[in-house]
Amino acid sequence: MPENTASSCPLFADDTKLYRKIGNEEDREILQADLDNLQKWSDDWLLKFHPNKCKVLQVKGSPNNNRTYRLANQSGEVILEKIVSEKDIGVTVDANLDFRTHIQNSINKTNSVLGIIRRSFTYLDKTLFKQLFKALVRPHLEYAASAWSPYKLKDCQMIENVQRRATKLLSGFKDPSYEERLKKLKLPTLKHRRIRGDLINDFKIVNKKFDERVTSNIFVNDTNERTRGHTFNNVATRS
CATH class of the missing domain: 3.40.630 (Aminopeptidase)
Incomplete structure (x- = not known):
């Protein structure tokens, strides 16, 4: 075709x-x-x-x-x-390419799941909460994140607020700050996980772990040898 x-x-x-x-x-x-x-x-x-x-x-x-x-x-x-927008393989692509519609849909879905968890469990300990959050909530906020990862502060905060509210479901976790709650639960921020995912994908692209027919034009090698070290020091993103 x-x-x-x-x-x-x-x-x-x-x-x-x-x-x-x-x-x-x-x-x-x-x-x-x-x-x-x-x-x-x-x-x-x-x-x-x-x-x-x-x-x-x-x-x-x-x-x-x-x-x-x-x-x-x-x-x-x-x-x-x-x-003005269309869902394509699970990601809603909009005419402005800011993925605001996809982000809002994901947040709405995760808020519904959190509501079900809150109504279904009278008591949550740290272990059970982490299992439920990782299995039922976080995947909705991270699916294909490398394609729609937000760059606007407002969008980043909207996504992070889901985890911020979720960690308050635990008994005794309402008063500590968000950073303290994450430390107790040994959870990273969602922004950290998106950055980590991007770095993993960058590594795989540069080291040709993906199909090169798809990734061949994402990075280019700078032929200038002004840097010392291995050859990937000169890898640059193609705009």
């Missing part, structure tokens, strides 16, 4: 995405032509797309335009719906 398009066409299971940087009318025509080619491919292989499930998301940085895109079905051509 991707061989039939000029635009990028990543696939995951039965999901297909088509994206292209739009700079002028020619780019828009190419994107529409790619949609037409995908439709022809689906007709040839009898694997039909569902036009009502196909959406158009214009992300931050794209020039504002009223161009519509079409996809055909048995009843004729369908104008694809324009949206």
Whole structure:
């Protein structure tokens, strides 16, 4: 399928995405032509797309335009719906690429789980709390964090407040400060864990532990030998 398009066409299971940087009318025509080619491919292989499930998301940085895109079905051509956010493999991507919607959804979900824990357990000791928090709460706040990790202080505080409130569920933990509660529970901050996760992924990328077809353009080696030590001292992030 991707061989039939000029635009990028990543696939995951039965999901297909088509994206292209739009700079002028020619780019828009190419994107529409790619949609037409995908439709022809689906007709040839009898694997039909569902036009009502196909959406158009214009992300931050794209020039504002009223161009519509079409996809055909048995009843004729369908104008694809324009949206401001879409859930993709568990992560809600929004038009501004600040992932505020995803962050808020994750916080709402974890607050609901914490409410269930509070109502279900009359007493929580440190061991049981850590098991419940790590298994039922924290995964919602860390899933695919390397993709949406916030850089704004407000978003970081919103996420951290979930753990801040959760640690107060324990008897005798309401008065100590947040830092003291974490020390007693031997838990790091959520921000620390996101940074740690990024560093682990950086290590794996630089040492080619991931598929190089996906990570080849993330880092580049600086050929300047002004630094001493191993060769990775000169690794820089590609903007």
